[in-house]
Amino acid sequence: MSARIAFSFALLASAVLALSCSSKSNSTTTTSATCTPGADGSYVNGLYDSLSDYCMVDIENGQVRPLSERVVPYTLATPLFSDYAVKYRTVWTPPGQSAPYSATGELDLPKGTIITKSFGFPIDPAAPDGAVRWVETRILARGETGWLASSYLWNDAQTEATNQPGGKVIPLDITGTDGMKQHATYLVPSTTQCPKCHGQEPVKLLPIGTRADQLTGSMDYGHGPESQLTHWQTQGILTGVAAMPTPLPTWNDPNTGDVSSRARAYLDANCAYCHSEHGEARTTGLFLAFTETDPLRLGICKAPVAAGRASTTNSFDVVPGKPDESILIHRVEATEASIAMPEIGRSTIHHEAATLLRQWVSGLPGTCPAGK
Amino acid sequence: MTHPTSTPLGCPGGTPCTINIVAGDNEDRIANVFATATAGETIQIAAGTYAFTNELVVPNDNVSIVGAGKDKTIFDFKGQLIGSEGVFAEGLKNIRLEGFTVRDTKGNGIKVLGSTGVIFRDVRATWTGTNPTLHGAYGLYPVQCKNVLIEACTASGASDSGLYIGQSDGVVVRKSEAFGNVAGIEIENTFNADVYGNDSHDNTGGLLVFDLPNLQQLGGHGVRVHDNKIHDNNTANFAPTGNIVGVVPAGIGSFVMANHDVEIFGNTFTNNNTANMSVISYLITQIAINDPIYYPYPASVYVHDNTFVGGGTMPDKTRDLGNLLSTAIDAFPDKHISDVLYDGITDPMKGMAPNPMKICVHQPGSHTVNLHIDMLDPKLPALYAVMKVDPPELDCTLPQLPAVSFPGLTP
Numbered sequence: 001m002s003a004r005i006a007f008s009f010a011l012l013a014s015a016v017l018a019l020s021c022s023s024k025s026n027s028t029t030t031t032s033a034t035c036t037p038g039a040d041g042s043y044v045n046g047l048y049d050s051l052s053d054y055c056m057v058d059i060e061n062g063q064v065r066p067l068s069e070r071v072v073p074y075t076l077a078t079p080l081f082s083d084y085a086v087k088y089r090t091v092w093t094p095p096g097q098s099a100p101y102s103a104t105g106e107l108d109l110p111k112g113t114i115i116t117k118s119f120g121f122p123i124d125p126a127a128p129d130g131a132v133r134w135v136e137t138r139i140l141a142r143g144e145t146g147w148l149a150s151s152y153l154w155n156d157a158q159t160e161a162t163n164q165p166g167g168k169v170i171p172l173d174i175t176g177t178d179g180m181k182q183h184a185t186y187l188v189p190s191t192t193q194c195p196k197c198h199g200q201e202p203v204k205l206l207p208i209g210t211r212a213d214q215l216t217g218s219m220d221y222g223h224g225p226e227s228q229l230t231h232w233q234t235q236g237i238l239t240g241v242a243a244m245p246t247p248l249p250t251w252n253d254p255n256t257g258d259v260s261s262r263a264r265a266y267l268d269a270n271c272a273y274c275h276s277e278h279g280e281a282r283t284t285g286l287f288l289a290f291t292e293t294d295p296l297r298l299g300i301c302k303a304p305v306a307a308g309r310a311s312t313t314n315s316f317d318v319v320p321g322k323p324d325e326s327i328l329i330h331r332v333e334a335t336e337a338s339i340a341m342p343e344i345g346r347s348t349i350h351h352e353a354a355t356l357l358r359q360w361v362s363g364l365p366g367t368c369p370a371g372k
Numbered sequence: 373m374t375h376p377t378s379t380p381l382g383c384p385g386g387t388p389c390t391i392n393i394v395a396g397d398n399e400d401r402i403a404n405v406f407a408t409a410t411a412g413e414t415i416q417i418a419a420g421t422y423a424f425t426n427e428l429v430v431p432n433d434n435v436s437i438v439g440a441g442k443d444k445t446i447f448d449f450k451g452q453l454i455g456s457e458g459v460f461a462e463g464l465k466n467i468r469l470e471g472f473t474v475r476d477t478k479g480n481g482i483k484v485l486g487s488t489g490v491i492f493r494d495v496r497a498t499w500t501g502t503n504p505t506l507h508g509a510y511g512l513y514p515v516q517c518k519n520v521l522i523e524a525c526t527a528s529g530a531s532d533s534g535l536y537i538g539q540s541d542g543v544v545v546r547k548s549e550a551f552g553n554v555a556g557i558e559i560e561n562t563f564n565a566d567v568y569g570n571d572s573h574d575n576t577g578g579l580l581v582f583d584l585p586n587l588q589q590l591g592g593h594g595v596r597v598h599d600n601k602i603h604d605n606n607t608a609n610f611a612p613t614g615n616i617v618g619v620v621p622a623g624i625g626s627f628v629m630a631n632h633d634v635e636i637f638g639n640t641f642t643n644n645n646t647a648n649m650s651v652i653s654y655l656i657t658q659i660a661i662n663d664p665i666y667y668p669y670p671a672s673v674y675v676h677d678n679t680f681v682g683g684g685t686m687p688d689k690t691r692d693l694g695n696l697l698s699t700a701i702d703a704f705p706d707k708h709i710s711d712v713l714y715d716g717i718t719d720p721m722k723g724m725a726p727n728p729m730k731i732c733v734h735q736p737g738s739h740t741v742n743l744h745i746d747m748l749d750p751k752l753p754a755l756y757a758v759m760k761v762d763p764p765e766l767d768c769t770l771p772q773l774p775a776v777s778f779p780g781l782t783p
Binding site: 185193196 | 400401402403404405406407408425426427429430431452453454455456457460462463477478479480485486505506507508509510515516531532538539584586587588612613614615616659660662
């Protein structure tokens with residue numbers, strides 16, 4: 001792709017900012033939509049062409065808005081990093097359909113479930129909580145024979161998003177939450193790329209993050225802060241919500257855990273969907289789930305298997321006390337395709353997370369044998 | 373208002389069909405064709421060069437990606453921005469990749485993971501950069517697959533292995549060529565592989581059969597390597613330093629490491645200047661093993677009826693094994709490293725009987741040397757003092773292994 005995609009950011013900014021006060025609150029307002037969530041339900045046999053067909057979300061004043069009360073927005077304790085994109089997630093189940101609560105593992109959401117995840121960038125980098133230029137909304141819907149996924153690209157007017165099964169590579173300049181400007185090669189994934197993260201062999205597609213320990217936070221649904229899991233139950237998405245699990249630490253909130261546990265939470269959310277027994281990186285011997293306890297499987301003094309040039313001159317994935325000699329750190333701080341980890345979905349450096357992971361490696365005890 | 377997205381580009385009515393990609397089609401269109409291909413579809417790509425910024429993912433079971441021939445249909449990834457492979461497939465049944473070249477990918481050429489029934493035919497993976505250390509690791513890269521055929525393919529320039537088969541079961545690699553890679557052909561942690569009729573030359577190491585620890589599939593076995601030409605593999609090792617393949621000295625024709633039930637026969641080894649053929653343990657790498665299930669010793673390896681021409685004249689002293697061999701070169705018959713080497717490192721549980729690992733070499737006219745690295749004092753290597761030339765216990769035979777077969781495999 002040679003030409004840069006023309007995002008009329010400036011134009012949008014003036015238009016949107018004129019309309020909205022750009023102050024983001026945690027409360028969510030829903031519109032009285034005239035559409036029916038899920039429409040005629042035929043998406044279980046093939047996803048719709050337009051996002052509006054689902055009647056899940058639209059955009060008003062630079063903010064994603066759920067179109068009914070049962071389209072429930074949610075946040076995760078520690079999310080995936082995607083080039084500093086702002087994200088907005090919703091979950092909806094067909095009326096009368098719910099998932100049994102489980103304290104561990106991904107929730108077994110019922111057939112017909114529609115999850116949306118919208119990605120965008122603040123129109124004014126100085127106002128990261130203000131109006132957003134939304135790029136895409138991804139749909140993950142549980143169909144007749146398994147989950148279906150595709151991405152919908154928003155038009156410039158932000159009035160409709162259209163299915164883009166082949167995906168799109170979008171060069172753009174972003175400003176991170178650390179205030180630093182970076183050039184991004186933002187990826188709208190093709191449908192065939194979805195299983196690279198969402199596949200858990202032999203299952204092609206599964207949600208990531210809809211699990212109790214990621215959902216223990218609270219949100220304001222218009223009546224003050226409320227537990228997300230409780231609200232999911234109130235809305236009939238979950239049944240039998242019982243004892244809350246130990247929350248996954250929030251990677252950038254020191255109140256939720258020490259450096260080690262927050263670094264491990266970050267690795268869990270950003271790496272373990274592949275680096276797991278059934279994930280795409282299962283052939284590497286590196287396993288990064290929060291629950292992993294074997295130092296070698298966590299990469300500590302583990303020689304790489306198929307890292308190729310990404311190993312540079314380093315011999316081990318993680319060298320205690322030596323972030324500069326750790327391939328894991330090198331790959332987290334790289335942006336070039338095939339060196340950067342995760343393999344897709346990140347083209348800029350997540351500086352704050354890299355700092356945290358460096359602190360974690362620096363604090364690990366022990367030494368590795370001399371490398372080869 | 374509801375329109376399944378597969379309709380506009382996929383096969384009508386779910387009947388398998390052929391979708392054509394023609395010269396001039398841009399990446400967006402090709403990506404959409406791939407993303408919407410239904411099971412059974414053939415994506416036919418006309419002659420031409422197609423540039424990609426994103427990886428291509430094979431979408432479905434029974435899909436064939438067919439070009440006009442590997443010299444005519446070129447996928448150019450020089451401008452790749454996204455992805456660790458050029459072409460990727462995962463969890464599919466019966467896919468065919470045929471008649472195209474994948475060039476200058478940022479990472480691996482074509483990776484196929486966890487799939488059953490995989491055909492690579494007339495496919496090339498190659499890199500053309502000026503610094504080969506910056507090339508991708510693997511050319512053709514099936515891993516954790518079942519029933520894989522690699523036929524009439526070519527791989528060159530890979531900074532690890534050109535034709536790499538990992539953790540798979542049921543593999544045939546034949547009539548293919550690998551050159552200018554660090555390792556030409558690698559059969560790693562794999563069960564039941566036939567590797568024959570290939571030409572592996574001008575790599576650092578020509579054809580390597582081995583097992584590594586800490587992987588989901590361990591215990592490589594059932595490998596037959598026959599009727600290959602393995603020659604002139606003397607290219608200086610250009611793997612990035614941290615790679616395990618970086619320990620391989622230049623001048624290696626073939627080695628079998630930590631596999632059992634391997635048969636090497638009818639090959640021609642020519643001018644591999646460190647050592648034409650070796651049977652070794654993982655312990656020779658001196659890398660600590662932290663895997664209780666892993667078995668680091670070779671066992672039941674049968675080397676017979678190969679032809680050796682030249683080789684062993686100039687061990688690569690930049691790597692430990694080559695350096696060790698060079699210290700003793702004058703002690704070898706005719707003052708060159710013998711055609712077949714065995715490191716002599718044996719499983720202590722197998723006792724002290726002669727040849728407890730059943731390594732058999734029947735090569736009349738060639739010399740076989742047990743290096744007896746098990747007897748080396750690590751502080752004072754004196755290989756010439758411990759090695760044994762043509763020890764009679766190694767001149768034995770083993771039952772020949774059966775050929776690999778799987779559904780759809782033609783002779």
